[in-house]
Amino acid sequence: MSVVLSGIAKSYGAVKAIEDIDLTVEAGEVVGVLGDNGAGKSTLMKILAGATAPDAGTIMVDGETYNFANSSAARDAGIAMLYQDLALCDDMSVVHNIFLGREITNRFGFLRYGAMRKRAQEIVNSFSVRPFDVRTPSGHLSGGQRQVSALARTTAFGSRYIILDEPTSALSPSARDEVLAIVRDLADQGIGIIMVSHDLGHVRKVCDRVAILHLGRMAGIRNMAETSQDEIISLIVQGHA
Amino acid sequence: MSVVLSGIAKSYGAVKAIEDIDLTVEAGEVVGVLGDNGAGKSTLMKILAGATAPDAGTIMVDGETYNFANSSAARDAGIAMLYQDLALCDDMSVVHNIFLGREITNRFGFLRYGAMRKRAQEIVNSFSVRPFDVRTPSGHLSGGQRQVSALARTTAFGSRYIILDEPTSALSPSARDEVLAIVRDLADQGIGIIMVSHDLGHVRKVCDRVAILHLGRMAGIRNMAETSQDEIISLIVQGHA
Amino acid sequence: QTVPDAAKERGYLLLPELHEMLPAERDAMTAFMGKVQAAAVTSEKTYDKPLKVALMFPSLETSDAWARLNLSIRARMEEMGVPFEIVEYMVKPDEHDRQGAQVEQILASDFDYVVIGPTEYQVQKSNIARLSAEVPTLVMNVVNPFVDLLGTANQPITHVGFDHTIGAEELCRWTIAETGGEGKIALLRYIPGLIDSQRSDHFAKCVEDNSNLQIVDHFEANGDRELSFSGANALLSRHPDIKMLHAASTAIALGALAAATERGVLDDVIINGWGGGADELKSIMDGGLKVTAFRVNDDWGTAVAEAIRAHAEGQPVPVVLAATIKALDYRLTPEQITTETDYAFRYSGKLDR
Amino acid sequence: MTPATDNMSSADERRAALLGETGWRATMPPLLGPTQVPLAAPIAMLAIIAVGMALAAPNFFAVGNLRAIALDASLIMLLGIGMTAVITARGIDLSIGAILTLSSVAFAAALKDFGLPLWVSIFVGLTVGALCGLFNGLLITRLRMPDFIVTLSSELVFRGLALVYAGGGVFFGFPEVITFLGRGRVMGVPMPLIIALTLVVVAHCIFAYHRVGMRLHAVGGNPTAAKRLGISVTGYRVGVYVFMGIIAAIGGIILTGRLDAVVASGAVTILLNTVAAVIVGGTHLFGGRGSIIGTLLGAWLLATITNAVVMLGFEAFWQHVAAGAVILITIALYSRRNTRAEE
Amino acid sequence: MTPATDNMSSADERRAALLGETGWRATMPPLLGPTQVPLAAPIAMLAIIAVGMALAAPNFFAVGNLRAIALDASLIMLLGIGMTAVITARGIDLSIGAILTLSSVAFAAALKDFGLPLWVSIFVGLTVGALCGLFNGLLITRLRMPDFIVTLSSELVFRGLALVYAGGGVFFGFPEVITFLGRGRVMGVPMPLIIALTLVVVAHCIFAYHRVGMRLHAVGGNPTAAKRLGISVTGYRVGVYVFMGIIAAIGGIILTGRLDAVVASGAVTILLNTVAAVIVGGTHLFGGRGSIIGTLLGAWLLATITNAVVMLGFEAFWQHVAAGAVILITIALYSRRNTRAEE
Numbered sequence A, B: 001m002s003v004v005l006s007g008i009a010k011s012y013g014a015v016k017a018i019e020d021i022d023l024t025v026e027a028g029e030v031v032g033v034l035g036d037n038g039a040g041k042s043t044l045m046k047i048l049a050g051a052t053a054p055d056a057g058t059i060m061v062d063g064e065t066y067n068f069a070n071s072s073a074a075r076d077a078g079i080a081m082l083y084q085d086l087a088l089c090d091d092m093s094v095v096h097n098i099f100l101g102r103e104i105t106n107r108f109g110f111l112r113y114g115a116m117r118k119r120a121q122e123i124v125n126s127f128s129v130r131p132f133d134v135r136t137p138s139g140h141l142s143g144g145q146r147q148v149s150a151l152a153r154t155t156a157f158g159s160r161y162i163i164l165d166e167p168t169s170a171l172s173p174s175a176r177d178e179v180l181a182i183v184r185d186l187a188d189q190g191i192g193i194i195m196v197s198h199d200l201g202h203v204r205k206v207c208d209r210v211a212i213l214h215l216g217r218m219a220g221i222r223n224m225a226e227t228s229q230d231e232i233i234s235l236i237v238q239g240h241a
Numbered sequence C: 001q002t003v004p005d006a007a008k009e010r011g012y013l014l015l016p017e018l019h020e021m022l023p024a025e026r027d028a029m030t031a032f033m034g035k036v037q038a039a040a041v042t043s044e045k046t047y048d049k050p051l052k053v054a055l056m057f058p059s060l061e062t063s064d065a066w067a068r069l070n071l072s073i074r075a076r077m078e079e080m081g082v083p084f085e086i087v088e089y090m091v092k093p094d095e096h097d098r099q100g101a102q103v104e105q106i107l108a109s110d111f112d113y114v115v116i117g118p119t120e121y122q123v124q125k126s127n128i129a130r131l132s133a134e135v136p137t138l139v140m141n142v143v144n145p146f147v148d149l150l151g152t153a154n155q156p157i158t159h160v161g162f163d164h165t166i167g168a169e170e171l172c173r174w175t176i177a178e179t180g181g182e183g184k185i186a187l188l189r190y191i192p193g194l195i196d197s198q199r200s201d202h203f204a205k206c207v208e209d210n211s212n213l214q215i216v217d218h219f220e221a222n223g224d225r226e227l228s229f230s231g232a233n234a235l236l237s238r239h240p241d242i243k244m245l246h247a248a249s250t251a252i253a254l255g256a257l258a259a260a261t262e263r264g265v266l267d268d269v270i271i272n273g274w275g276g277g278a279d280e281l282k283s284i285m286d287g288g289l290k291v292t293a294f295r296v297n298d299d300w301g302t303a304v305a306e307a308i309r310a311h312a313e314g315q316p317v318p319v320v321l322a323a324t325i326k327a328l329d330y331r332l333t334p335e336q337i338t339t340e341t342d343y344a345f346r347y348s349g350k351l352d353r
Numbered sequence D, E: 001m002t003p004a005t006d007n008m009s010s011a012d013e014r015r016a017a018l019l020g021e022t023g024w025r026a027t028m029p030p031l032l033g034p035t036q037v038p039l040a041a042p043i044a045m046l047a048i049i050a051v052g053m054a055l056a057a058p059n060f061f062a063v064g065n066l067r068a069i070a071l072d073a074s075l076i077m078l079l080g081i082g083m084t085a086v087i088t089a090r091g092i093d094l095s096i097g098a099i100l101t102l103s104s105v106a107f108a109a110a111l112k113d114f115g116l117p118l119w120v121s122i123f124v125g126l127t128v129g130a131l132c133g134l135f136n137g138l139l140i141t142r143l144r145m146p147d148f149i150v151t152l153s154s155e156l157v158f159r160g161l162a163l164v165y166a167g168g169g170v171f172f173g174f175p176e177v178i179t180f181l182g183r184g185r186v187m188g189v190p191m192p193l194i195i196a197l198t199l200v201v202v203a204h205c206i207f208a209y210h211r212v213g214m215r216l217h218a219v220g221g222n223p224t225a226a227k228r229l230g231i232s233v234t235g236y237r238v239g240v241y242v243f244m245g246i247i248a249a250i251g252g253i254i255l256t257g258r259l260d261a262v263v264a265s266g267a268v269t270i271l272l273n274t275v276a277a278v279i280v281g282g283t284h285l286f287g288g289r290g291s292i293i294g295t296l297l298g299a300w301l302l303a304t305i306t307n308a309v310v311m312l313g314f315e316a317f318w319q320h321v322a323a324g325a326v327i328l329i330t331i332a333l334y335s336r337r338n339t340r341a342e343e
């Protein structure tokens, strides 16, 4: 049970965003993806989530090779992603945002709003120190509240692999700890998680392995237990230890 | 030489975002603002930067009382801000973004593009490990590159007080360290800095004092040297030590 | 009386067909128009309240004719001493449905008379019929009674206007004489519909049937000045040897004239006006337009006023009242033209400047 | 109780309070659907006009006059349903007048020139409407062309085609079923109003309480997000144009019935009225926020204005001015409210 | 050399390279201004049409015909300058036809009814245009009403006022200066073209190379950001409408000269042509990206289309269809390019 990326490449015009990337994520493990700004982390994640098409390379999920045409293909293959820009509809309430695309409906497709609201509030309550009303339009939320909403959506529907692009960057320390605990928890339930982060402390706390990108190439993959902060930093900055 | 906020309050409809906030920032010091998600940090900063009008309270800058009608009034009073959402025009190049509102022109108002480009590239070079061409439209940049551009703009024009709303959240560790060094540097040049952050490590590195908001109220202000991580966290989470 | 087959098929009668069928109508109309052309006779009748008239315009924007109509109806009513009150209804030329809603609105109020300028005659047929059944109704700008409404309760009391086909024939006759019946003509058309068909198609058929003149091109100008300018230019480029650009309205004539003037081909190309507003006449005198189908405009409004009065005072009204339309050309002296306009605009006066 | 526990428990209490709410208030979806749309402005304006007219022109409330307004309103409302969907999905359709015309011509031609049975002809008309919408939708989504310019140009194309077929001619004399749809009444209520209101109710339920409506809002509000969540943005965008095409064709048939005639030159200004009604009704011009109920009110308001300016005896030319002014005032009221809510 | 230093120095080299560039390529601002606008599509289309017409209708290249196209193009171009500014600032002005009309009526009335001197009358005309723009701008910014609906309604208001004053009447017989502006020539080049091109050059310099143009792009591209940076978003937005009003008034005077007449109706199609020209020219309908040069090309293309469909002998109604199709094809070319660049 694993996701296997091999030989992935993607250019934007003259800019080679990523080149020749191999990466494997097993079910139940948390893999951190690190790298300098512009190293290609988000690009790689978008490819894995089906949001961008790679120029080259293959994606295998649980033994089957996929060629994701769009993100719903990736979701059907069991991969969900929390985007760096959160992807919320600001005019809609948090309830609607969380359930968008996976609405709870009666058999004619009409929304079961009460059920959605209840479930959404439960999820949000479980994350946040200062809980907020899920009926609020997401445009009225604070930065962190927005991140909580988006995270709630990503984790709510039992995907087998979850990609988190900087899930903690806008969260307060206490909310961060909760999120990291949730991440660990999800992994323990057998979900494979890829987490992009700039915070070595967080990566260290939850990740089993780290992959470091440098100038669009894979600079190295390390087991957390067998590497040091210094090695990681030099991989990020120089591309080699 | 200082900025003094007193009795600031702001509600959005029924939500009291902040209430009765007093805060002083001296020239040359770095004050960290901490607090849970939704505690009201961004709201307070927007008020200080003139982007939002407070419901009550006064702002004094260097002894004079102001009632900022808009952010250019605040800028004229010497206060600049880096917004959490960066405020870039995605269709325009980084050069244009950096100089927007403070263009270098000849005396007829025509742009001196060469000069702007050179200066912009210098600033960006000084921040970033993987420098990028400032002629790129900002819509094509990575998350961190965007943050570098916005930060470049905020620090480029010699304001006396600078507000940074989570300036490091999307930066790679090395870029972070550079930004923090720049912050410290600016303070040493006599600029007063208010920095909102969720990262206690960063706050500890550069801040002289911290102010902690809790549920929209000031939970406490501490000298960095005289407080502990535990005290800060309990102020953030519970509103008291 | 037998309705000609052509009219049955068409659904409405041309004026000559009507007069062929009912010769008495021709005499009645001539007599009535005599009254119209004469000075106003003060009414003897005492009205206990003003006549409430609904005036339904299909847009006032296309030429000054509608504005003059409005002015002359009011002026003649006043001269005759008939107290009246007018409510104006306006739609754009394409708002067929809104005119329908206005009919609904009128039927809901207490009008004594309705004067309707249909957006498109056939389209408004059912509305005209419904109005006629409940309120004395005058149809303006169309002089072609519907065959199947004739003699029913749904027939309007009269149709008042100009016979555009007669205008087309006048222009046709003039054109053949002027050109000697040889050469190419292109049409700049008005908004598609009955009026355009009576002006453009009738003219085209007339010249082609009666001479060697050839219609070589059409442009869909939609009654728009700027579009006519572009279209006229393109036609002049495509057919450098063209004899005439037939303009189906004042606005179109203005656009075509500007194109010809700018190109300096004004002397080689005949451009006509349609309607004969003061602007067209001035242009004729200045050597711009060569000819126009001139409507004796205020006879139209006067006829409306006289028809209302006649009906209100229990006198018969002919089924159709067609005011005179005739070709006026550049050979006329300014004095002759002034004589024509002094009469034709006797109530509406100087609208232009 | 220490402040600490006080604070902690207050957060917990808040959690419980947020979660614990039951009863219809918590289970009923928001009345107007996934987004908030301010309706106070059109309602206020309608009320003001009603009171004003009651004082100034009592005839205004005559049954016949109300029916006249209803007839006008029902067409705008009908087309407004489609336009609300299009605009909510972040589109705009400027070709509805031409679609309406082309599909009526197709219907009339099928019936009269080809002698097809009535129901088949209606089907032909609706199909032509749907195809026009499909044409717009495919150009917009497949070639990623801006809606505004696509539909501006396709207006020329569709109207041109209608004119090519029909010229300046008029089709008339339609079966009774059709005229009944256009001008019949059931218990005094005009058929077009019955049709329009029925469609309004159905459309509102889908728009506000159905999965499809919710996703439509998302497609307009944040297309990137919608796409990432597996919603077929392209499908929805094409869908709204096809829907709009079918609605325009229905409008064409009702109009045919009302006039008992079809011309190729009509229905240009209906576009402005429809768009104005949708916007007056609070739907957000840039997508993501819309309300069918708002459009209903907007249509009613627009029809009322045109009626009222005549009833008040405005001269023809002033009628333009007055109508424009009332729309401006209504939107001004609405925008003020809107602004306050957003600040 | 170890890989480490290699890598470090490569970043440093890149820094130096980025910074070190000198010469005109580094100091010249981008030709089209602060944002990138694809111009290949209108150029390609113009080329295709030119080649096609050279083969199919040699008369097309007759001097007289080119001049005719130039006259058409110059009016669209002129109005397009204003519209490009408005759209780039994230607005739209649908009332230009009515502003053009109302200001010409004001000009003609000042000259003929009030007997004011020519230059004063021109000033009156331009002032009325500016005031109309101010009216639009203030409603849009102060009351935060959507541009689309404000200008849709003010079109009714302005045109109504023009009609109220002028009735159905026509003003004609204008001084030679005016007719010279409308249809005179200098060394064979039509005056309107000279005026329009002069304004295009001035406008392009401001739009692309001046502080004002740069800020205008920002106001349209990200109003929140612009406001925070101390740019008077309100000022710019009002400004573009006033500018548009003045431009429309200039257009009105040129048109008056061309026809030697003023009518209160008319100037309806000009709006569609202007907006189409601006969008065909690559200006982004939702603001932030615009090009005066693009509009120049777009105007030329649109004027050419109307001419070409006649020259090719399309039948009357097919002319509509052909014109719509050419616009669609041009935008399709453009949109493809655009999409590729953005993906």
Ligand SMILES: Nc1ncnc2c1ncn2[C@@H]1O[C@H](COP(=O)(O)OP(=O)(O)OP(=O)(O)O)[C@@H](O)[C@H]1O
Residues within 6 Å of the ligand: A139, A140, A141, A142, A143, A144, A145, A170, A172, B012, B013, B015, B016, B017, B035, B036, B037, B038, B039, B040, B041, B042, B043, B044, D342, D343
């Ligand atoms: N425009 C708005 N309309 C309504 N409520 C708002 C608006 N902006 C902020 N709020 C509310 O005000 C409160 C404070 O928000 P603010 O953005 O200041 O929080 P913050 O401390 O910056 O949080 P974070 O760390 O998550 O960025 C929150 O409850 C938020 O929901």
Ligand SMILES: Nc1ncnc2c1ncn2[C@@H]1O[C@H](COP(=O)(O)OP(=O)(O)OP(=O)(O)O)[C@@H](O)[C@H]1O
Residues within 6 Å of the ligand: A012, A015, A016, A017, A035, A036, A037, A038, A039, A040, A041, A042, A043, A044, B139, B140, B141, B142, B143, B144, B145, B170, B172, E342, E343
């Ligand atoms: N849509 C796009 N068009 C052109 N270039 C792009 C686009 N998206 C990303 N890039 C470029 O590709 C490179 C990799 O970007 P990416 O967003 O993957 O970086 P990242 O590792 O996520 O950085 P960060 O930590 O700053 O978020 C960058 O140089 C960026 O400028």
Ligand SMILES: [Mg+2]
Residues within 6 Å of the ligand: A041, A042, A043, A084, B142, B143, B144
């Ligand atoms: Mg990234």
Ligand SMILES: [Mg+2]
Residues within 6 Å of the ligand: A142, A143, A144, B041, B042, B043, B084
């Ligand atoms: Mg914040």
